[in-house]
Amino acid sequence: MSEVIRLEKLTKTYGRRRGLAGLDLTVGEGEVFGYLGPNGAGKSTTIRLLLDLIRPTDGRALLFGTDCRRAVAHLRRRIGYLPGDFTVAPRQRVEQCLDHLAALRGGVPRARIDALAGRLDLDLGARIGALSKGNRQKVGLVQAFMHRPDLLILDEPTSGLDPLVQQTFLDLVREAKLAGQTVFMSSHVLTEVEAVADRVGMIREGRLVALDTVAQLRDRAAHDVEITFVGPADQAGLAALPEVSDLVVDGQTARLRLSGSPDALIRLLAGHRLARLRVTEPDLEHLFLAHYRTDDTVEASRA
Amino acid sequence: MPEVMTRTLWEGRRALAGFAAGTALVGALYAGFYPQVADGAMGQAVQGFSPAMREALRMEDLTSAAGYLGSSVFGIIVPLVAVIWGVATGARAIAGEEEAGHLDLLLAHPVSRTRVVLDRFAALTAGAALIAAAVWVAMLAVRPGADLGDVGVVEFAAQCLALALLVVVFGTLTLAIGAATGSRGAALGGGAAAVALTYVIQALAGQLGAGALRHLSPFHHYIGGEPLRHGFQWDGLATLAGTALVLLAVAVLSFDRRDLAT
Ligand SMILES: Nc1ncnc2c1ncn2[C@@H]1O[C@H](COP(=O)(O)OP(=O)(O)OP(=O)(O)O)[C@@H](O)[C@H]1O
Ligand SMILES: [Mg+2]
Numbered sequence: 001m002s003e004v005i006r007l008e009k010l011t012k013t014y015g016r017r018r019g020l021a022g023l024d025l026t027v028g029e030g031e032v033f034g035y036l037g038p039n040g041a042g043k044s045t046t047i048r049l050l051l052d053l054i055r056p057t058d059g060r061a062l063l064f065g066t067d068c069r070r071a072v073a074h075l076r077r078r079i080g081y082l083p084g085d086f087t088v089a090p091r092q093r094v095e096q097c098l099d100h101l102a103a104l105r106g107g108v109p110r111a112r113i114d115a116l117a118g119r120l121d122l123d124l125g126a127r128i129g130a131l132s133k134g135n136r137q138k139v140g141l142v143q144a145f146m147h148r149p150d151l152l153i154l155d156e157p158t159s160g161l162d163p164l165v166q167q168t169f170l171d172l173v174r175e176a177k178l179a180g181q182t183v184f185m186s187s188h189v190l191t192e193v194e195a196v197a198d199r200v201g202m203i204r205e206g207r208l209v210a211l212d213t214v215a216q217l218r219d220r221a222a223h224d225v226e227i228t229f230v231g232p233a234d235q236a237g238l239a240a241l242p243e244v245s246d247l248v249v250d251g252q253t254a255r256l257r258l259s260g261s262p263d264a265l266i267r268l269l270a271g272h273r274l275a276r277l278r279v280t281e282p283d284l285e286h287l288f289l290a291h292y293r294t295d296d297t298v299e300a301s302r303a
Numbered sequence: 304m305p306e307v308m309t310r311t312l313w314e315g316r317r318a319l320a321g322f323a324a325g326t327a328l329v330g331a332l333y334a335g336f337y338p339q340v341a342d343g344a345m346g347q348a349v350q351g352f353s354p355a356m357r358e359a360l361r362m363e364d365l366t367s368a369a370g371y372l373g374s375s376v377f378g379i380i381v382p383l384v385a386v387i388w389g390v391a392t393g394a395r396a397i398a399g400e401e402e403a404g405h406l407d408l409l410l411a412h413p414v415s416r417t418r419v420v421l422d423r424f425a426a427l428t429a430g431a432a433l434i435a436a437a438v439w440v441a442m443l444a445v446r447p448g449a450d451l452g453d454v455g456v457v458e459f460a461a462q463c464l465a466l467a468l469l470v471v472v473f474g475t476l477t478l479a480i481g482a483a484t485g486s487r488g489a490a491l492g493g494g495a496a497a498v499a500l501t502y503v504i505q506a507l508a509g510q511l512g513a514g515a516l517r518h519l520s521p522f523h524h525y526i527g528g529e530p531l532r533h534g535f536q537w538d539g540l541a542t543l544a545g546t547a548l549v550l551l552a553v554a555v556l557s558f559d560r561r562d563l564a565t
Binding site: 044076079085103105 | 306307310314403404405407408409410411412413414415418561562563565
């Protein structure tokens with residue numbers, strides 16, 4: 001798998017303020033990468049460095065193996081970009097706007113634009129200025145996806161989208177991945193990207209504080225389980241299971257945290273009569289942060 | 304296809320059409336007063352002005368057609384209206400678009416920053432040419448009715464070409480300030496200040512005993528050689544064109560270096 005994005009000690013300072021501090025990161029071809037971080041963490045800074053809209057103070061960023069300060073026009077041909085704040089001239093119609101952006105790329109089949117607009121339920125005849133925030137964001141999504149770029153760089157793509165359209169967006173990302181396209185997308189929360197991302201990275205104050213595959217996160221994820229027995233809870237049996245922790249028994253009800261396989265638990269419970277069983281989805285966000293809290297402090301003390 | 308250039312012209316079409324029509328109209332109106340002026344009414348009014356004042360306002364000779372047009376129509380009104388368009392267009396070209404947040408998206412496309420500056424400059428030049436052409440057509444239209452036959456078609460063309468280049472110079476200066484700073488306010492302010500300052504230099508340098516200073520003023524190169532009398536003044540035109548190209552180079556280089564504002 002070749003590298004599509006490679007950041008080497010990428011640093012950006014604004015005056016005395018820190019934007020990015022020596023970021024190292026690679027994203028492989030065909031990968032969907034979720035780039036997370038709170039407000040002001042440096043997500044947009046990273047993305048704008050990749051597009052050569054701003055220049056690094058130190059270090060460098062490579063796209064498709066080429067320094068992104070070089071062969072700029074050639075590189076951008078292969079990229080679809082959704083800015084964090086998608087703004088275009090308000091007086092034009094959606095169709096005019098998309099036609100112009102397509103012309104800058106040497107043209108995009110009309111059917112492709114129509115299909116994307118249809119799926120996102122975007123009215124091509126509307127004036128940009130008359131669109132709601134979410135609908136304007138859809139214009140941004142269409143222009144980023146329409147030319148089927150090798151690399152999609154999306155800065156907070158889901159901002160302003162209703163849940164239904166968010167699902168459509170995730171479908172678009174899945175299709176892009178199937179077609180071998182690479183996706184680099186930023187977000188504030190893991191829940192928005194975990195469904196499609198192969199890997200997630202989190203930055204805070206310009207530093208990468210966490211990096212993991214979603215699959216590994218899931219494996220590590222503990223489920224919160226609540227079991228109500230008919231009759232007294234089998235405290236001893238539950239406590240004996242290695243996957244079970246944080247066991248609390250309250251009369252007939254047992255609450256516990258299950259890590260790893262549920263197999264042993266299910267076998268144990270099969271020997272009992274149950275009134276109720278509830279398993280709560282793991283909160284990956286929580287886990288993600290908890291897992292890296294230590295690394296985070298290490299980073300912080302080193303700084 | 305220079306998509307950015309055509310797009311820039313398209314987006315500015317209303318302002319351009321308005322300015323072209325407005326400049327031509329106001330020029331034609333003032334040119335139409337010439338018969339009354341030639342009668343001597345204006346000449347008498349100006350008699351009370353000091354010679355220095357008359358020189359500054361290019362009013363030494365108001366009775367000839369070329370003298371009248373050179374002082375009023377092409378001396379103040381037409382260039383000032385046209386230059387306002389140039390400065391406004393130059394300010395919007397880079398800094399205005401940047402402040403509006405449009406450049407991030409544009410420059411994420413396969414278009415280099417240099418290309419954007421060059422296309423915006425080309426649109427500015429095309430617009431200036433259109434305004435000048437409209438003025439030229441308007442002058443030819445009123446020429447027979449307003450006794451302006453002494454000024455030939457070619458002389459009008461020479462003056463209008465100089466007008467176009469004057470607009471390009473101030474437009475490019477404004478564009479360059481915007482390209483270097485990213486501030487539309489700085490560009491507008493700088494451009495307008497340069498217009499006012501160089502106009503004053505051109506008008507007053509003679510009386511201040513600093514005649515050489517007026518070579519610093521684009522207005523001097525625009526009208527100092529009296530194209531309405533003598534036709535194309537190639538050194539003046541070349542100076543204007545050269546100035547615009549130097550400013551364009553400054554714009555390209557400075558814009559390519561800096562960070563884009565969000
Ligand atoms: N042009 C600028 N001038 C000065 N400081 C800037 C500039 N752009 C960004 N910064 C600073 O750099 C840091 C990172 O900003 P950035 O926009 O990359 O954050 P972000 O992760 O995208 O945040 P958000 O989630 O709010 O979009 C912030 O502290 C911000 O104030
Ligand atoms: Mg951001």
